[in-house]
Amino acid sequence: MSAAAAPADPAPAPPPPQQSFIGRAIALAAVPFIAVVGALVVGAVIIIASSLARGAFDLTLPLQAYANLLEGAFGSLRGIIFSIVSATPLILGGMAVGLGFKAGLFNIGAQGQFLMGALGSAAVGAWAAGESGIVAVPAAILAGAALGAAWGFIPGALKAWTGAHEVVTTIMLNFIAGALIGYLITGPLEAPGFSFSRTGPLGNAELPTFFGTGIHLGVLIAFGLVPAVWWVVWRSTLGFEIRTVGANPDAARYAGMRPAMLTILTLTLCGMLAGLAGAGQILGVSHFMNASYGTSIGFDSISIALLGRAHPVGITLAALLFGAMRAGSGLMQIEAGIPVEIIDVIQATILLFLAADLVIRRLLRLRAVRAQPEELQTVTKTYGGGASS
Amino acid sequence: MEFVYSIPIIGVLFQFIGYVVEVTPGIAPIVVGLAAPIALGALCGIMNERSGIVNIGIEGMMLSAAFAGFLAAGLFQQAFGGEGWGPFGITPALVVGVIAAMLVAMVLSALHAWLSITVAADQIISGVIINVAALGLTGYLNRLLISPNPRLGAGTFGSFRLPPEVVDFPVVGWVIEMFVEQGPIAMSVVLFVVVLQILLFRSRWGLRTRAVGEHPRAADTVGINVIGLRYRNVILGGIFAGLAGAYLTLEATGSFQNNMTAGRGFIALAAVIFGRWTPVGAFGAALLFAYSGAFGQAVRIRPPGDEYPDLGAIMAAIPSQVYGALPYIVTIVILAGVVGRSIAPAAVGKPYQKEGKTA
Numbered sequence: 001m002s003a004a005a006a007p008a009d010p011a012p013a014p015p016p017p018q019q020s021f022i023g024r025a026i027a028l029a030a031v032p033f034i035a036v037v038g039a040l041v042v043g044a045v046i047i048i049a050s051s052l053a054r055g056a057f058d059l060t061l062p063l064q065a066y067a068n069l070l071e072g073a074f075g076s077l078r079g080i081i082f083s084i085v086s087a088t089p090l091i092l093g094g095m096a097v098g099l100g101f102k103a104g105l106f107n108i109g110a111q112g113q114f115l116m117g118a119l120g121s122a123a124v125g126a127w128a129a130g131e132s133g134i135v136a137v138p139a140a141i142l143a144g145a146a147l148g149a150a151w152g153f154i155p156g157a158l159k160a161w162t163g164a165h166e167v168v169t170t171i172m173l174n175f176i177a178g179a180l181i182g183y184l185i186t187g188p189l190e191a192p193g194f195s196f197s198r199t200g201p202l203g204n205a206e207l208p209t210f211f212g213t214g215i216h217l218g219v220l221i222a223f224g225l226v227p228a229v230w231w232v233v234w235r236s237t238l239g240f241e242i243r244t245v246g247a248n249p250d251a252a253r254y255a256g257m258r259p260a261m262l263t264i265l266t267l268t269l270c271g272m273l274a275g276l277a278g279a280g281q282i283l284g285v286s287h288f289m290n291a292s293y294g295t296s297i298g299f300d301s302i303s304i305a306l307l308g309r310a311h312p313v314g315i316t317l318a319a320l321l322f323g324a325m326r327a328g329s330g331l332m333q334i335e336a337g338i339p340v341e342i343i344d345v346i347q348a349t350i351l352l353f354l355a356a357d358l359v360i361r362r363l364l365r366l367r368a369v370r371a372q373p374e375e376l377q378t379v380t381k382t383y384g385g386g387a388s389s
Numbered sequence: 390m391e392f393v394y395s396i397p398i399i400g401v402l403f404q405f406i407g408y409v410v411e412v413t414p415g416i417a418p419i420v421v422g423l424a425a426p427i428a429l430g431a432l433c434g435i436m437n438e439r440s441g442i443v444n445i446g447i448e449g450m451m452l453s454a455a456f457a458g459f460l461a462a463g464l465f466q467q468a469f470g471g472e473g474w475g476p477f478g479i480t481p482a483l484v485v486g487v488i489a490a491m492l493v494a495m496v497l498s499a500l501h502a503w504l505s506i507t508v509a510a511d512q513i514i515s516g517v518i519i520n521v522a523a524l525g526l527t528g529y530l531n532r533l534l535i536s537p538n539p540r541l542g543a544g545t546f547g548s549f550r551l552p553p554e555v556v557d558f559p560v561v562g563w564v565i566e567m568f569v570e571q572g573p574i575a576m577s578v579v580l581f582v583v584v585l586q587i588l589l590f591r592s593r594w595g596l597r598t599r600a601v602g603e604h605p606r607a608a609d610t611v612g613i614n615v616i617g618l619r620y621r622n623v624i625l626g627g628i629f630a631g632l633a634g635a636y637l638t639l640e641a642t643g644s645f646q647n648n649m650t651a652g653r654g655f656i657a658l659a660a661v662i663f664g665r666w667t668p669v670g671a672f673g674a675a676l677l678f679a680y681s682g683a684f685g686q687a688v689r690i691r692p693p694g695d696e697y698p699d700l701g702a703i704m705a706a707i708p709s710q711v712y713g714a715l716p717y718i719v720t721i722v723i724l725a726g727v728v729g730r731s732i733a734p735a736a737v738g739k740p741y742q743k744e745g746k747t748a
């Protein structure tokens with residue numbers, strides 16, 4: 001707990017008396033829940049306002065839109081599976097950002113790390129297409145993880161050794177990843193015989209699917225990594241060091257830890273998680289990568305990490321929510337005529353309510369202690385201070 | 390071995406310098422145009438960071454302003470029309486657009502100020518909120534309001550035209566052309582930079598602002614209203630982000646595309662750091678970033694010819710995407726090389742609370 005991370009409550013509450021597990025869960029989930037509900041209300045207001053722009057004032061339009069959203073996401077088995085598959089990269093991306101938060105790092109580079117992971121798995125997958133699946137699938141997945149990790153290592157090393165702040169370098173690396181992909185897929189990696197620039201067919205490197213549905217191996221990997229990341233962060237020595245560096249780099253240094261090394265290691269791990277997300281999307285869903293491959297995973301991951309309070313379980317729940325919204329938004333656009341971009345607006349509003357959670361707590365007179373207040377407060381403190389901190 | 394290699398490298402280096410000297414006058418006006426939104430964004434960043442507030446949301450403010458400016462100007466033009474006037478072809482619609490752009494950016498700045506100062510939320514997260522919201526809202530409204538109305542638009546400001554005698558003036562002609570043959574927003578960037586530099590380091594407001602950014606408690610002790618000054622500076626800083634957005638839609642392109650800021654707001658942040666939190670320094674950094682972008686274009690349009698055989702071979706071998714990514718690469722290299730030695734305002738990013746409360 002450094003000075004900057006101390007909560008701004010006038011009277012920092014003493015540790016609460018032993019709460020039941022359910023009481024604790026409610027205290028933890030209250031603000032995220034209110035944030036989501038509040039954001040849906042704001043979204044409804046925007047939808048009503050936009051019905052004015054089309055000449056008809058329609059108070060029921062939000063209801064119709066949200067009903068379509070729900071129907072698209074959960075109305076059928078296909079919808080539910082689509083929601084889960086859509087949530088998969090968001091779980092990994094959310095953990096890629098959330099793990100960074102634990103070390104006091106703001107990884108805005110999940111976008112670039114995802115893209116590089118996708119590139120690596122698309123390239124190696126196409127190259128190993130003729131091998132047997134036992135070789136091709138792990139090779140392609142590992143290539144994605146490794147390239148994502150490399151794209152996380154760069155900002156980590158720059159921060160540790162030169163003090164360049166990861167917020168700016170990761171954003172720049174996102175753009176550089178886009179340019180690199182544009183070059184490689186229109187050049188050396190371009191597969192012949194297609195009407196547009198794309199990587200070659202994956203052949204045996206495609207991820208196996210289960211139960212005759214779209215549930216692919218990457219989904220299982222993502223859900224399997226949730227407890228693994230939890231264990232690393234909260235039960236391992238490495239996780240203890242990461243959390244200590246995040247809470248107070250000076251204390252960590254006095255305790256004999258090496259913040260520079262931990263910064264590099266954490267961002268590399270973050271990159272690996274995001275790279276795996278990219279690998280899963282390419283190998284399990286799209287089965288190739290084109291030169292202008294676009295994704296909204298960068299911003300989504302940040303929102304999810306914040307909404308899930310940087311905890312793997314919270315991130316999983318938040319990712320399922322966002323995955324369902326993405327999965328259902330297509331039907332909403334077709335049926336209710338609401339552009340899918342409303343999802344981004346709702347997302348930003350959720351973040352707004354989360355950032356202003358102090359205000360919400362005062363408004364509702366919520367007495368619950370802020371669960372780990374430093375999570376939303378640690379990010380800025382390294383800004384600008386450069387190598388000195 | 391090194392000796393053997395060094396001679397061709399020096400040769401190529403000289404060729405490179407020769408090529409740079411040759412193409413620079415040609416691309417100079419583009420450079421100032423490309424630098425304008427970055428420099429304006431950087432001025433917004435300086436207003437914020439000098440008063441102790443981190444602003445990652447410049448990108449979103451610029452994007453929202455670009456959208457609002459385009460929409461307001463277009464709707465005004467449709468409703469009232471209007472003729473161009475003066476050397477810049479100023480129409481009432483364009484003026485309305487610029488004002489709308491500035492207002493929207495100021496509203497977002499006020500939100501950022503409220504979250505960072507009053508709510509004491511994490512300032513970087515507050516900035517991210519503005520970026521996400523801007524990307525979503527402009528995309529949403531673009532599809533809803535602009536796409537169904539393809540003839541919407543109010544054109545752009547014209548550029549000032551110098552008499553040819555000035556442009557052809559030896560040695561300095563192209564420098565004058567570079568800064569003067571611009572639209573009104575890009576042309577006034579230099580003015581804003583100089584004025585803000587003087588105000589920041591030579592005025593009472595500047596002294597107070599810097600005090601609030603370095604040591605708010607001390608500033609409070611001598612009677613400066615820390616909260617009030619921070620609010621004022623953050624909101625006024627929004628004007629610059631608004632102008633940057635207005636430049637993109639109302640001076641440079643005359644149209645709006647989703648995510649058209651393309652990271653300029655973040656490059657502006659890097660320019661702030663590279664320029665060591667001074668307006669003149671940040672402007673220099675913006676010129677450098679813009680030059681690296683324009684140079685990439687120049688290589689494509691006029692590659693080094695027969696005069697520079699080795700250089701031409703090397704440059705032709707470099708894929709065009711490298712030149713496209715050059716500003717981003719330059720940003721990283723410069724940050725990595727410089728930021729360790731440049732020092733941010735001490736209180737940047739820290740919410741301020743009065744005595745008796747822990748901050």
